[in-house]
Amino acid sequence: MDSKLHTNFPLGSQQKIHALDSPPERKSWFKSGWRVGATSAAALATLSLALNLIATVFISKHSKFTAGISSIYTGNCEMVEKYDTWIHLAINVVNTALLSGSNYCMQVLCAPNRKEVDDAHARKRYMYIGVPSLRNLTLIRKEKLLLWSLLGLSSLPLHLMYNSMFFGSLSTNDYNIYYVTEDFLTGAAYDRVAFPDKINGLDEDYMDTSAMQQRLQQNNGTWQKLSNTECISAYAVDRLSAHRDVVIVVELQNTTRRGSMVSRDRYRFNFNSELEMDYYNPYDWICVDPMLAEKFIVQGWSLSYRCYQTIPQLKKIADQWSPRYYDARYCMSEMMEGKCSLNFSLAIAVVVMICNVVKIFCMSYMAWGIKDSPLITVGDAVASFLRRTDSTTRGACLIDGTYFQQYWRDDGDDDHGISSTEREYILGSEPMVLEGRSRRLKDAASKGRWFSMAGLLSAALIIVAGLLAYGIEHLKTSDRSMSALWAMGFGTVREESLIGGSGWHMPSVTAAVIVANLPQVMLSFLYLLFNGLLTAMLAAREWSHYAQERKPLRVSTPKGMQRSTYFLSLPYRFAAPLLVLSGALHWLVSQSLFLASITTELRDGRTLAEDTVSTCGYSPIAMVLTLSVGCLMLVGIVGVGFWKVSADLPIVGSCSAAISAACHPPPGQENAHLLPLQWGVIPRADGDEVSHCSFSAEEVEAPVVGAKYA
Numbered sequence: 001m002d003s004k005l006h007t008n009f010p011l012g013s014q015q016k017i018h019a020l021d022s023p024p025e026r027k028s029w030f031k032s033g034w035r036v037g038a039t040s041a042a043a044l045a046t047l048s049l050a051l052n053l054i055a056t057v058f059i060s061k062h063s064k065f066t067a068g069i070s071s072i073y074t075g076n077c078e079m080v081e082k083y084d085t086w087i088h089l090a091i092n093v094v095n096t097a098l099l100s101g102s103n104y105c106m107q108v109l110c111a112p113n114r115k116e117v118d119d120a121h122a123r124k125r126y127m128y129i130g131v132p133s134l135r136n137l138t139l140i141r142k143e144k145l146l147l148w149s150l151l152g153l154s155s156l157p158l159h160l161m162y163n164s165m166f167f168g169s170l171s172t173n174d175y176n177i178y179y180v181t182e183d184f185l186t187g188a189a190y191d192r193v194a195f196p197d198k199i200n201g202l203d204e205d206y207m208d209t210s211a212m213q214q215r216l217q218q219n220n221g222t223w224q225k226l227s228n229t230e231c232i233s234a235y236a237v238d239r240l241s242a243h244r245d246v247v248i249v250v251e252l253q254n255t256t257r258r259g260s261m262v263s264r265d266r267y268r269f270n271f272n273s274e275l276e277m278d279y280y281n282p283y284d285w286i287c288v289d290p291m292l293a294e295k296f297i298v299q300g301w302s303l304s305y306r307c308y309q310t311i312p313q314l315k316k317i318a319d320q321w322s323p324r325y326y327d328a329r330y331c332m333s334e335m336m337e338g339k340c341s342l343n344f345s346l347a348i349a350v351v352v353m354i355c356n357v358v359k360i361f362c363m364s365y366m367a368w369g370i371k372d373s374p375l376i377t378v379g380d381a382v383a384s385f386l387r388r389t390d391s392t393t394r395g396a397c398l399i400d401g402t403y404f405q406q407y408w409r410d411d412g413d414d415d416h417g418i419s420s421t422e423r424e425y426i427l428g429s430e431p432m433v434l435e436g437r438s439r440r441l442k443d444a445a446s447k448g449r450w451f452s453m454a455g456l457l458s459a460a461l462i463i464v465a466g467l468l469a470y471g472i473e474h475l476k477t478s479d480r481s482m483s484a485l486w487a488m489g490f491g492t493v494r495e496e497s498l499i500g501g502s503g504w505h506m507p508s509v510t511a512a513v514i515v516a517n518l519p520q521v522m523l524s525f526l527y528l529l530f531n532g533l534l535t536a537m538l539a540a541r542e543w544s545h546y547a548q549e550r551k552p553l554r555v556s557t558p559k560g561m562q563r564s565t566y567f568l569s570l571p572y573r574f575a576a577p578l579l580v581l582s583g584a585l586h587w588l589v590s591q592s593l594f595l596a597s598i599t600t601e602l603r604d605g606r607t608l609a610e611d612t613v614s615t616c617g618y619s620p621i622a623m624v625l626t627l628s629v630g631c632l633m634l635v636g637i638v639g640v641g642f643w644k645v646s647a648d649l650p651i652v653g654s655c656s657a658a659i660s661a662a663c664h665p666p667p668g669q670e671n672a673h674l675l676p677l678q679w680g681v682i683p684r685a686d687g688d689e690v691s692h693c694s695f696s697a698e699e700v701e702a703p704v705v706g707a708k709y710a
Contacts, residue, residue, distance in 0.1 A: 158355055189259050499616045519593060
């Protein structure tokens with residue numbers, strides 16, 4: 001096939017090329033696109049700092065701190081949940097904008113300028129264009145490397161802490177259990193010697209029975225009559241917030257005490273000891289029945305020594321319920337409004353603001369202090385190589401990025417590792433044959449980039465699957481069905497899914513925050529790898545179109561007829577779904593492993609330090625959905641990798657040397673980069689024995705499979 005290619009730009013465009021010999025220059029270097037982006041990122045960081053500072057100062061003036069934690073609101077749990085949702089929505093919006101700006105600046109900083117590329121090519125080393133690359137960091141100026149490092153390090157605490165600067169704390173009620181005859185409800189006398197209002201004079205142990213009896217008689221809507229089944233369901237819960245004291249009315253014939261009070265007890269869940277799996281047995285008083293085993297045998301059931309595993313069967317025979325040896329008739333339950341608190345961590349706020357300051361400095365210095373013209377996109381590199389060709393890649397128009405990744409080693413200035421045949425191709429002394437074999441987008445990225453992304457993502461999914469299986473196996477509940485897992489909710493603090501056991505201890509809320517957010521760091525790193533791989537493949541897809549049609553370059557700072565680039569080379573129709581999936585994955589991970597803070601509230605409103613727990617909880621159903629989204633993204637990017645591309649134009653990926661090899665136009669096209677371009681066979685110069693392929697603003701022909709080109 002040697003016919004002339006279709007073009008939407010007039011052929012013989014030498015006149016238009018010369019018309020742009022002296023294109024108008026920008027009045028100010030600051031108007032360059034990436035500098036505007038860096039300035040915008042600095043403005044976002046400044047806004048974030050201002051919001052955090054205002055919130056910290058306001059809370060500090062109106063709240064008291066205990067160990068660096070302030071309870072800024074205590075009240076109805078639904079209100080706390082609502083405030084927590086909106087605050088975290090705002091935090092995630094600000095944090096996403098801040099980290100996006102930081103990632104933008106980091107990618108610009110690791111983008112090489114033309115001098116750095118020329119120096120690398122002279123040493124037979126290539127650089128990456130248009131994608132984040134650690135390889136470039138060894139070849140860029142130390143000044144840019146320092147700024148890149150500071151931006152990266154200042155992002156780490158934001159991933160670990162920012163989302164937990166505000167966090168909710170749940171409370172559970174301790175309660176008294178009274179076993180009485182029915183006449184107690186109407187004020188019948190009881191043995192006040194056997195059941196005094198205080199025990200040992202300790203306030204925390206007091207059980208004011210007389211006051212409770214008065215409240216019960218008044219019953220101004222605070223007491224509710226419950227059947228045995230309803231009573232078991234109400235109190236066989238991990239966190240009791242809607243109820244408090246319970247009065248169990250028992251049958252008169254199986255009591256031996258005088259008076260209307262038969263027995264009493266108190267219940268307080270000790271999180272720090274009972275969360276350990278070996279000791280976990282909450283609300284065990286419900287199952288203290290010497291005849292329970294016999295009742296279960298009659299039903300053909302097996303009896304577990306863990307009460308929480310027995311509750312489902314016990315509710316089926318609730319009419320035979322006999323707690324503490326007493327046959328229960330019904331219960332009177334004291335109704336309460338659950339209390340929760342919204343907390344603020346001063347330590348986390350200070351760390352976040354320090355990170356803001358570091359980012360503002362780096363971004364501002366980058367925008368105003370660095371005099372550089374980085375090659376941010378593949379279009380920038382093509383424009384640069386068309387303006388001034390690179391002699392190190394002359395005569396190698398068909399060599400793709402894979403060759404350079406294989407033979408251009410990071411071993412200094414010598415040619416070690418490069419065969420003589422391959423070196424001849426690079427030097428242009430031997431033409432290459434166009435094979436015309438089918439190419440796919442996966443070839444645009446190096447094997448190392450594929451192994452890094454796919455390997456780490458697969459490893460992460462395997463780890464999540466393993467933790468999910470382990471977590472379900474060790475749930476402190478007997479019902480592990482999918483419906484039960486769904487009922488546990490997303491990010492909901494429940495005692496059966498709190499992480500506890502021998503050797504597990506969180507010394508502070510901050511420590512629990514770090515542990516809960518560690519997966520976010522890995523997820524962010526995986527996102528960068530995923531985004532870089534997808535960007536490389538989609539850039540190769542757009543690159544291949546230049547062999548089929550003529551169009552202007554897409555560059556970071558458009559001039560002439562050039563087009564503006566996407567946000568760092570990723571088309572919006574791919575960037576938007578990726579952003580949504582990434583946000584969904586971050587949210588699901590935050591709901592899979594999360595900070596859990598629970599306090600036990602005494603009747604007088606006090607909380608005891610020994611009954612307060614700061615640990616991590618997990619949500620199995622959120623982990624299931626995390627696995628699903630992660631697998632979807634893995635399958636999706638592998639599928640994109642198998643898309644076919646043009647067999648004519650070499651797949652350069654992001655390799656600077658391969659891009660350079662495709663940019664050796666005929667003389668007189670110094671300003672061709674400002675016009676629509678097409679890649680193909682250009683007219684032979686006088687004395688040339690073999691044709692050459694290049695980008696050109698003039699007429700090109702399609703290369704012929706089996707023909708040689710230099």
